[in-house]
Amino acid sequence: MPILEIKNAELSIDNKKILKGLSLNVNEGETHAIMGPNGSGKSTLSYMLAGRDGYELDNGSINFENIDLTPLSPDERSNLGLFLAFQYPVELPGVSSTNFLREIFNSRKKYLGENELSHLDFIKLLRKVAENLSIKDEMLKRYVNFGFSGGEKKRFEILQMALLDPKISVLDETDSGLDVDALKIVSEGVNNLKDKKNAVVVITHYQRLLDYIKPDIVHIMSDGKIIKSGDADLALYVEKNGYSEILNEKS
């Protein structure tokens, strides 16, 4: 069953066309990778999906389980089960990490009509989930992303993903700024959350992350649309030959 259907998405920022007719279908249980050179519109795609102000479609449609996403605010999209792991997670000085996580966890539970957890039960759950991602208690006592290292920020994104249990997760350059050990922890975290009912879209520059998170389908994005799709071998091809050959093939 399709979770996400993007049809002919066109989007401009400051009167400059960034997405030029992008289409993408993601079904339950699938892992997609979107690769492409700088400036191809990958991050714009992720903001567009999350519903950021200023990233509204000019043309085309986005459906999430047959619900039109375009009129929905970022929080409504999140509540439906869409998660964006940020390329650059935002620091929130003064907002305690634990309180923040409890707030987002309980607001998701509330939306799903499930019981919110008491402070104590939440802390127990949080400890368990955090441990799997090698996140120490000490880090949860700090302000959200404030003074976190690059690796800590990315692990904290995956921790939020684990707590929110989304149907589709878009990971925007989650591998950037990670060393190999951190990359392994983050990838394992993502793989552990993956099941037959949800889906993952990995946006990345390099093939290296795809050694750990195995994609079913790989898309090459260029100049605001997807120009080629294939299986995992396509990523290996790009890694070996670069983007230029595929780009030339198209033009």
Added chain:
Amino acid sequence: MKKARNDQFFSNLEKFVNKVYPNQPQRKPYLNLKSWPSPRDEAWKFSRLGNLARKNILPLNFENQQDFNINKLIKDSISLVFVNGKFEKKLSDKLLSEIVIEEVQIEDFKEIINKFDNLSVKNHPTLNSTLSCSEKFFKIKFKNDIKFYKPIEIFNLGGTENTSIHPFIFIDLDKNTNVQVFQHYSTYAGLLAPFEIINLSENSNLEIIKIYDDKINSHNLSLTLSVIKEEANLRSFALIKGGEFTRSEMHTLLEGENSNADINGIYLSSGNQHHDLTSCVYHNVPNCKSSQIVKGVLGEESTAVFQGKVRVEKLAQKTEAKQMSRAIMLSDKAVSNSKPELEIYADDVICGHGATVGELDEDQIFYLSSRGISKQKAKVILIDAFLNEMISLSISDKFHDIIYNKTKTKINKLLTNEYE
């Protein structure tokens, strides 16, 4: 059409003083002001008194007949209640024997005022009007027989739209005392002119929390002069949220070595409110520290001012002084002014200042919303974080929640009336 500015208050005041206190020549020198400070006066440039000058206000001179509910913030505190500027023993709690509240005369604190003579407070309307017309001058003395007191809560109540009230309090801490004072300003007065003097003897500690929450037509021109001796510590925090116009002005003189003054505050401004935190800290001796840190949230068409001055005398080496002002604007019609001033004559000092004004951060709001939190809730979280940091920094942990809760209703109001 706006009524003409007439400054009638000062002729009213003079008539009042001549009639009520005909035989008290010591009040006369404080009748020298004939008008409110004008915008040309540097100290009042950003806080204009035109509206006040157009009001026809008389000093209040009748006995209180009203009943008041005294809502203490702290269960076991000792309340001192001032109605219409006069001490109401009946409404106040019984004092402990270590706390003396006594009537004093201008001569008894003249020496302290004189220390500030050259420091631009000489012609301050609050100093002048309150010393000339306040019925009684009260001193609260904390004796050093015991080291810890229960918190004191001073309530300023009463007033009417066309009257002014003039409470005077002299807070005097003996050596080695440790005192916490809450000052509530919750009057209906057209003009509230509270004049306070604080004297901190060697090694004493005063934490004073001022909550300005007068009714919406009030002008509050609060003035506090503090003198701090060796090893003493003044921790002052002002929460300004009420009134049409509220200025909390503090002049703090560090005259004993190793003393410390934190003059911090938060203002939450909505509607057409004008809020002003003005603070001058004078480092006269070496090895003292001070901070003036102010944060504000402004909505609708409100305006606010932070004026912070630090003066470090030539002698005052090894001074550490910090100034910082940050404002969050929820409306593009609100205006925030910041005027930090450093006047440094010593060469071995650490002084820093900075000021920022801005809207709530769009990236932060988006990040929170992308996690399922509504935009409105995201703003509440970010403002809470902004203020909580400030409250934690400024006051004792045990009062944190009390003060935080005092900000809550105002923040909700600010966000409900937010201009998009």
